[in-house]
Amino acid sequence: MTNMLFIMSDEHNRKVMGCAGHEMIQTPNMDALAARGVRFTDAYCNSPICVPSRASFATGTYPHQNRFWDNAIPYNGTMTTWHHRLRESGCTATSIGKLHFRSSDDDNGFTEEVMPLHVVDGEGDVLGLVRDHNAPPRKATLRMAEEAGPGDSSYQRYDDRIIEASIAWLQQRAAEKDGKPWTLFVSLVCPHFPLVSREEWYRLYPEGNVPWPKFYGENERPRHTWLEAMRRTAIYDEAFNEERVRRAISAYFGMVSFQDDNLGRLMKALEDTGLIETTRVIYTSDHGDNLGARGLWGKSNMYEDSAGIPMLMAGPGVPQGVVCREPVSLVDAYPTILATMGIEPNEADRKLPGANLLDVVSGKVGERTILSEYHASGSVSGAFMIRRGRHKLVYYAAGHAPQLFDVVADPWEGRDLAQEPGYAGLLADCIADLRKICDPDSVDALCKADQAKLIAHYGGWEKITKRGTFGHSPVPGDKPIYA
Numbered sequence: 139m140t141n142m143l144f145i146m147s148d149e150h151n152r153k154v155m156g157c158a159g160h161e162m163i164q165t166p167n168m169d170a171l172a173a174r175g176v177r178f179t180d181a182y183c184n185s186p187i188c189v190p191s192r193a194s195f196a197t198g199t200y201p202h203q204n205r206f207w208d209n210a211i212p213y214n215g216t217m218t219t220w221h222h223r224l225r226e227s228g229c230t231a232t233s234i235g236k237l238h239f240r241s242s243d244d245d246n247g248f249t250e251e252v253m254p255l256h257v258v259d260g261e262g263d264v265l266g267l268v269r270d271h272n273a274p275p276r277k278a279t280l281r282m283a284e285e286a287g288p289g290d291s292s293y294q295r296y297d298d299r300i301i302e303a304s305i306a307w308l309q310q311r312a313a314e315k316d317g318k319p320w321t322l323f324v325s326l327v328c329p330h331f332p333l334v335s336r337e338e339w340y341r342l343y344p345e346g347n348v349p350w351p352k353f354y355g356e357n358e359r360p361r362h363t364w365l366e367a368m369r370r371t372a373i374y375d376e377a378f379n380e381e382r383v384r385r386a387i388s389a390y391f392g393m394v395s396f397q398d399d400n401l402g403r404l405m406k407a408l409e410d411t412g413l414i415e416t417t418r419v420i421y422t423s424d425h426g427d428n429l430g431a432r433g434l435w436g437k438s439n440m441y442e443d444s445a446g447i448p449m450l451m452a453g454p455g456v457p458q459g460v461v462c463r464e465p466v467s468l469v470d471a472y473p474t475i476l477a478t479m480g481i482e483p484n485e486a487d488r489k490l491p492g493a494n495l496l497d498v499v500s501g502k503v504g505e506r507t508i509l510s511e512y513h514a515s516g517s518v519s520g521a522f523m524i525r526r527g528r529h530k531l532v533y534y535a536a537g538h539a540p541q542l543f544d545v546v547a548d549p550w551e552g553r554d555l556a557q558e559p560g561y562a563g564l565l566a567d568c569i570a571d572l573r574k575i576c577d578p579d580s581v582d583a584l585c586k587a588d589q590a591k592l593i594a595h596y597g598g599w600e601k602i603t604k605r606g607t608f609g610h611s612p613v614p615g616d617k618p619i620y621a
Contacts, residue, residue: 140454141417142321142478143308144471145404146195147397148188148236148330149437150423152181152448154394162349164342164395167402168450171421173459175452176499180465180508180525180545183425186437186444187514188611189213189262191424191468192238196220196247198472198490201511202581205588208514209263212256215244218486220472222247224321227481232307235300235325238611248323252303255296255327258611258618264596265607266515267589272599275373276515278609278621282435283377286333286386288340293327294396296613300326301400305407312411319479326400328393329427331436331610333385335392339399343391345384351430352550354383359433360554364518364538371516374435383430390429418453418478420495422468431550438516440523440532440541441551445510451495462499465508465525470495491575507571513585520582524572529555531568535582542568 152158156165157172158179184194185201193206193213198220206213213219224231225247233248236255257263265276304324311320353359369375378386401421408414428434428443437444449466452458469492476483477494493503505527512521519536528546542556542565555561572578596602608618 139317139319139416140478140480141319141413142475143324143404143408143417143419144321144475145324145326145401145419145421147326147328147421147423149425149427150329150394150397150448151426151429151443152423152446153443154391155448158448162343162347163391165398167398167405168421168448171401171405171419171450171452175419175450175456175458176460176462176495178449178451178462178464178466178495180463181422181447181449182445182465182467182508182510182523182525183423183447184468184510185512185514186425186439186510187512188238188424189257190514195424195468195471198469198487198492200469200491200509200576201513202576202584205584207585207588208266209257210261210267210592211588212238212240212262213246214240215246219247220475223476223481223487224479225249227479228318229479229481230318230320231323232320233323233325234304234307235296236327237325252307253296253299253614255611255614258608263515263607264592264602264605267593267596268599268602269515269517269586269589272603273371273516274603276371276607277373278607279372279374279436280377281609281621282331282333282374283382283386285331286382286389288337288389288392289334290336291332291334292613292616293330293332294334294336294393297326297328297397297400300324301403304404308404308407308411308413312413321475321479324404326397327613328397329390333389333393335389335396339392339395340388342395343388345381345388348384348387348391351383351387353432353552354430356433362539362541364521364534365434365439367518368438368516369433372436372438375430375433378430387429390427414453416454418451418456420471420474421448421450423447424468438512438514440510440512440521442545442549445523455496457499460499464498464503465506466495466498467492467508467510470498507575509572509575511581513582520578520585522572522576522578524568524575526568526571529564529568531565531572533569533572533578535579540565540569
């Protein structure tokens with residue numbers, strides 16, 4: 139029998155791990171997990187924002203397939219998830235922590251939801267529905283710079299409770315010895331902003347020593363119509379100065395080390411209970427964080443910092459010390475968990491776009507096109523990203539110029555090959571590959587129609603913009619602070 143411990147953090151930039159070659163970060167537990175298993179160097183979320191990313195992870199489908207487009211259209215129990223499949227097959231599927239679904243009143247498929255964090259009031263970020271010229275600057279984003287620095291936060295305290303509950307759950311499972319296979323989904327909220335880190339972790343990264351963001355200077359930032367529109371709405375950078383930039387990065391690094399320590403506590407619990415011999419472990423995140431690169435903060439674009447995620451896997455049947463450079467994404471979790479639990483895929487499962495990660499590592503899966511798409515706050519049109527070998531296409535609907543990068547030769551994506559005539563053929567081939575998965579302009583129209591219906595439901599864009607929004611989802615028991 140093989141069990142699964144699936145650990146997801148929130149907003150972890152995959153470059154910020156020791157095993158990924160980061161020059162400063164201290165992540166000994168992530169590094170140890172990578173050493174005894176597989177590190178996927180080119181893992182991606184399927185949408186670089188919380189709610190649609192987590193809906194894709196749960197359902198094994200892309201946003202244009204499930205139509206959970208943004209942070210105001212959350213998963214609502216209507217589609218089959220891997221949790222449903224486990225439960226109906228007699229396996230235990232427990233979640234502890236953040237889900238960001240609509241509500242626990244829906245049948246989300248879990249055997250049990252412990253301390254779930256769902257979207258605010260079952261509605262989420264309604265302001266994010268307004269994406270055209272009526273979209274106002276999101277003033278709540280200014281809090282990121284204002285709050286950054288050492289200290290405690292509700293997010294860190296929530297993660298404390300999640301880890302304690304997870305350790306107790308593992309101890310109970312070990313004591314019961316009922317022989318039923320289980321999957322425990324531990325979903326943490328750090329290093330998602332607020333960028334506040336406890337002193338013990340913050341002091342590991344002196345502000346004067348942290349790396350300065352790439353392409354941060356005004357004359358270094360890429361000037362692209364889609365990105366400029368995003369900057370007018372997500373005005374994070376307007377509140378930053380040099381001191382705040384350094385405090386923000388020190389705090390973010392501190393929270394990554396805090397999460398690394400939490401991972402270590404979970405691994406120790408597996409060892410202490412004797413469950414480590416029968417449990418596969420996956421660590422990942424729902425999306426990345428720009429960390430000021432190109433003057434961008436948070437997520438919500440297709441740069442590697444935002445759309446890329448860490449992905450580590452270890453345990454029974456997983457080869458050790460392997461670095462897998464085949465692109466993978468969160469939709470691969472669905473077939474991987476089913477295979478780990480010994481559940482034979484049904485007809486619907488076989489139609490899903492994902493693949494068992496162990497099959498990817500062993501070479502049983504041919505070259506695939508990995509997709510991420512974004513239709514949420516700040517985007518004037520849909521954005522679509524695919525990987526084709528070493529090249530990455532970013533296609534924007536509504537006539538915005540595409541981007542093309544060689545992420546091997548140019549990992550910081552400073553050279554847009556789509557602007558060079560010698561790459562016109564490759565660009566056309568990549569766009570054709572994208573169209574094999576979906577018609578991006580038709581998807582954009584479908585999404586905007588769905589969002590327009592909700593805007594009308596909430597009384598129109600003027601009423602929505604007057605209401606404002608919150609900076610981040612509050613933990614269970616807290617109330618959102620609107621701006």
